[in-house]
Amino acid sequence: MTTMRKRLLVTAIAAFWCLSPALAADYPTHPITFVVPFAAGGPTDTLGRMLAERMSGILGQTIVVENMAGAGGSVGVGRAVHAAPDGYTISVGNWSTHVLNGAIYALGYDLIDDLEPVALLPSGLQLIVARKNLPADNLAELISWLKRNQATVGTAGVGSAGHVSALFFQKETGSRLTFVHYRGAGPAMIDLVGGHIDVMFDQSANSLPHVRDGAIKSYAVTNRARLASAPDIPTVDEAGLPNFYIAVWHGLWAPRGTPESVVAKLNSAAQAALNDPALRQRLSALGWAFPQPDQTSPAALGAVQKADIAKWWPILRSANVKAE
Numbered sequence: 641m642t643t644m645r646k647r648l649l650v651t652a653i654a655a656f657w658c659l660s661p662a663l664a665a666d667y668p669t670h671p672i673t674f675v676v677p678f679a680a681g682g683p684t685d686t687l688g689r690m691l692a693e694r695m696s697g698i699l700g701q702t703i704v705v706e707n708m709a710g711a712g713g714s715v716g717v718g719r720a721v722h723a724a725p726d727g728y729t730i731s732v733g734n735w736s737t738h739v740l741n742g743a744i745y746a747l748g749y750d751l752i753d754d755l756e757p758v759a760l761l762p763s764g765l766q767l768i769v770a771r772k773n774l775p776a777d778n779l780a781e782l783i784s785w786l787k788r789n790q791a792t793v794g795t796a797g798v799g800s801a802g803h804v805s806a807l808f809f810q811k812e813t814g815s816r817l818t819f820v821h822y823r824g825a826g827p828a829m830i831d832l833v834g835g836h837i838d839v840m841f842d843q844s845a846n847s848l849p850h851v852r853d854g855a856i857k858s859y860a861v862t863n864r865a866r867l868a869s870a871p872d873i874p875t876v877d878e879a880g881l882p883n884f885y886i887a888v889w890h891g892l893w894a895p896r897g898t899p900e901s902v903v904a905k906l907n908s909a910a911q912a913a914l915n916d917p918a919l920r921q922r923l924s925a926l927g928w929a930f931p932q933p934d935q936t937s938p939a940a941l942g943a944v945q946k947a948d949i950a951k952w953w954p955i956l957r958s959a960n961v962k963a964e
Contacts, residue, residue, distance in 0.1 A: 667727055667902050671702040676732050677716025678796060679709045681826025683764050683843040687890055688732040690922065691761070694913035699905070705732075709823035711963065712797035713737035714745045721749040725897035727906060731755065734764075734890045736801045739948045743956040744799035745963045751949070757941035758892035758903055759910035762928040764843030766805060766862040766886050767873065771835045772855060779859040779879035782839075786815035791838040793817045794828035798963050799956075801888045802828070805841035805862070807959065812884065832856055843888055844870070844927030862886040867927045887929060891941045903938055911936050 676688045685707060692703035708716035717737050723729030742751045776782040795803040798821050810817050820837055822828040825846045831837050833855045848870060851858040860879040861867055876884040892910060894903055913919060
C-alpha cells in the first residue's frame with residue numbers, strides 16, 4: 641500500500657469514528673438485516689424470525705431476515721463479518737456456526753477477532769428422533785437396530801451440532817451411521833418426515849411439532865431434565881445413554897468495530913424481546929431453554945464462545961472432522 645493510500649485509509653477510519661457517536665445516537669434510521677446462515681425452516685431461522693419480529697417493534701425499524709446457507713453456516717457468517725460495522729447487518733448463529741466451524745472449515749475470518757458479541761440467546765435442547773416407521777420403540781432398541789443396519793442420519797451440514805452429536809453418539813454406542821448433509825435442519829427434517837433418512841439429532845424447536853403430529857418418533861432429550869413442554873419424552877439418562885447432554889446455544893453478533901453504543905442498544909432490544917411473555921411462551925412450548933438474565937450480555941456471550949472454542953476445537957481436530 642502506498643503512503644498516500646495509507647493516509648487516506650487512516651483519515652477514513654478516523655472520520656468514521658468521529659461520526660459513530662452521532663450515528664449511534666440516531667440508530668437505527670433504516671431497516672436492519674439479520675443474516676441466518678441456514679436455509680429457512682430450521683431452529684436458528686425460527687428463533688431469528690421470532691426475535692426479529694419483536695425487536696422490530698422495540699427498535700422502531702423493520703428487521704429483515706436473510707437466509708444464506710452453505711458450508712455449515714460459514715457462508716452466512718462471512719456475509720455478516722464483511723458488512724459495514726454500523727449495526728445494520730447482524731449475524732444470527734449458534735454453537736456450530738460460531739464455535740465448531742472454526743475447527744472444521746478454512747474460514748476467511750476469525751470467529752473472535754472479526755465479530756462483536758451482542759447477546760446470548762436461548763439454547764435448543766436436542767431430541768434423538770427417527771422416521772415414524774423405523775422398527776424401534778425405545779432408545780435401547782434404536783441403538784440395537786443401528787448396530788445391525790447401515791442407517792442414514794441427516795444433519796444441517798458438516799460440523800453442525802447435529803453432525804457432531806451423531807459422531808459422538810456413534811462413538812458412545814458403537815453404531816454405524818451414514819451421514820447425509822443438508823443446507824440446514826429444515827430440509828433435513830423434510831426428508832426425515834418423508835422417510836428418506838432414518839434418524840436425526842435435532843433441536844426440539846425443529847422436531848417437536850412433528851413428534852406431536854406423529855410424523856416422526858422421538859426417543860430421548862439430550863438433557864438432565866425432561867422438557868416441560870413434552871414431559872412424555874425421557875431424558876438420555878432415563879433412556880439408557882447417561883450423560884449424553886447437548887444443548888445448542890444461540891447468539892447475535894455484529895461486525896468488529898460496531899460502536900459500543902449500537903451494540904448496547906441491540907442487546908437491550910434483544911433482552912426486552914426475550915422478556916416478552918408471549919414470545920417466551922412460544923419458545924418454551926418448543927423446548928427452548930432461556931439463559932439467566934445476567935448471562936445475556938455481550939461479555940457473557942463472548943465468554944461462552946471462547947470457553948467452547950477451547951473445549952471443542954481440540955476434540956474435533958483429534959477426531960479429524962473435516963469439511964467435505
